[in-house]
Amino acid sequence: MISPTTLMGSFILDLLCGDPEWFPHPVRLIGKAVEELEKSARHRTRGPQGELFAGAWVTAVITGGVFVAAYISLQFASRKSRNAGRAAEILLGWTALALRNLLDEAEAVIFAVESGNLVLARKCLARIVGRDTEGLDEGEIARAVIETVAESTCDGVIAPMFYLVIGGAPVVLAFKAVSTLDSMIGHRNERYLYFGRAAARADDIMNYLPARISAAAIVLAASVVRGTDSRRAVAIWKRDGGKHLSPNAGQSEAAIAGALQVRLGGVNSYDGELHQMPHFGAEFGAPTTRHARQSLKLAFGASLIVLAFGCALSLWRSREH
Numbered sequence: 001m002i003s004p005t006t007l008m009g010s011f012i013l014d015l016l017c018g019d020p021e022w023f024p025h026p027v028r029l030i031g032k033a034v035e036e037l038e039k040s041a042r043h044r045t046r047g048p049q050g051e052l053f054a055g056a057w058v059t060a061v062i063t064g065g066v067f068v069a070a071y072i073s074l075q076f077a078s079r080k081s082r083n084a085g086r087a088a089e090i091l092l093g094w095t096a097l098a099l100r101n102l103l104d105e106a107e108a109v110i111f112a113v114e115s116g117n118l119v120l121a122r123k124c125l126a127r128i129v130g131r132d133t134e135g136l137d138e139g140e141i142a143r144a145v146i147e148t149v150a151e152s153t154c155d156g157v158i159a160p161m162f163y164l165v166i167g168g169a170p171v172v173l174a175f176k177a178v179s180t181l182d183s184m185i186g187h188r189n190e191r192y193l194y195f196g197r198a199a200a201r202a203d204d205i206m207n208y209l210p211a212r213i214s215a216a217a218i219v220l221a222a223s224v225v226r227g228t229d230s231r232r233a234v235a236i237w238k239r240d241g242g243k244h245l246s247p248n249a250g251q252s253e254a255a256i257a258g259a260l261q262v263r264l265g266g267v268n269s270y271d272g273e274l275h276q277m278p279h280f281g282a283e284f285g286a287p288t289t290r291h292a293r294q295s296l297k298l299a300f301g302a303s304l305i306v307l308a309f310g311c312a313l314s315l316w317r318s319r320e321h
Contacts, residue, residue, distance in 0.1 A: 002093070002168045003318060004311040006086060010093030010164065011307050018100035026066070026095050026173060030180045034062055038185065038195075048194045056198035059181055063202070066177040070170040092169035096176050098156035099303050102128075103296055106145050110292050113138055128152070132269040138289065145292040147264055150218070150252040153299040155179055158217060158306045159210035165310040178202045204247055211248035214302065215241065215255035221301030222259035227294055233259035236281050243278035250280065257281035259298060260291045 019025060041054035070092055078085030105128045112121035121141055122133040129144050136144065159179075163172040178199065185192050186200035215237050222230040236258025237251065243265075244250030257264045257280035264287070265279040 002089060002164060002314060003086070004314045006089050006093060006168075007161065007164060007307070007310050007314060009090040010097060011099075011161070011303075013090060013094040014097040015100050017094070018104060019098060023095075026092075027176055027180055030062065030066060030177050031184065033065075034058065034181060034184050037061060042195070051194035052197060055185065055192075055195035058185075058195075059178070059198045059202055062181060063174050063177045067170045067174040070173045074169060089169045092173060093160075093164050096160040096164065096169075096172045098152065098160075099300070102149065102152045102156055102299065106149055106292070106296055109141065109145050110289050110296075113141055113289050130270060132272065139286045142287040142289050142292045143262075143264060143266070146256060146260065146262065146287055146295045147253055149292075149295045149299050150256040150264075151249060153218070153302055154207065154211050154214035154248070154252050157299070157303045158214040159207055161303075161306050161310050162210045162213060163206075165314055175206055178206050207248040211251040213306065215251040217302035217305045218252055218255040218259055218298055220305050221298045222255075225259075225294065225297045225301055228259040228298060229261060230259065232261060240278070240280045240282075243280065250278065254280045256295055256298060257284065260287065260294055261285075262287035262291050 037058045041058050042051075045051055045054040073092070074085060074088055077088035105124065109121050109124045109128070112118070112124055118136075118138070118141070122136055125136070125141055125144055126133045128148050131144065133141075133144070159175065160172050163175045181199035182196075182203035184199075185196035186203060187196055188200075219230050219233045219237065222228040222233045233255045237255040240254040240257070241251045244253070253264055261281065261284045263279060263281050263284045265277045265282075268275050268277055
């Protein structure tokens, strides 16, 4: 388990620096490795069983390779000095967090909508969502922002902090590898139905606890963010959190829908195909940019809550040992 100083250092570094494009971010390196291994594995497999095995092999190699690389890097730095080892873990932890990037990207979309530039808003939105953004009106853009904020608060902030606390940089980067694999090959379509199944299941398992911690943190944040409702957050989370096909994706979305008292979900377009998603908070009205701004406050508040709990747990464990 890492020290509170390391966790806090990674969090603050993320808030200060975000995700600079010039930096050789591990996720981008992982993405390139997935592409190359997929090409190699597909050349040697035929049929559903072969694809299942090949996809599981790619998932295991990428995840295990990232864990080993991070562990060796930390060991190498620690041999130089204790401070070097701690600095290395702070840097690696920073690369696993994405709160600043989430807030900046979402803010750019909201600002464009409020400025009346929907064309720019759709372009900015396309940077952070997988759905088609052309033709979306203000309400649909606001809904997309809130849904992405809810999902990314878990995937990009709270889940990484959870794994950083319990296992340090090697474990959190292994989680990021699984998350990247899921986003690239864990799709339920003809190409990845079998090949990406292992990655999708691994992501479901690793996100199970963080998804529920994220929803609980959003509920707590709603008790202090003006204009949001923690009681309704609990009610909608309890009622709608399990509606999504994924065991995890609906948890934070349901909680934030209740907190903001807005209706999320509905029809989304992916590569020109319409998909009906479940509704969260169906009795509420459609969201606006005002609600989208409040969702950023909830994301930030939820992240601070989990940071505080993580630091307290790390401090308690360090005193025990």
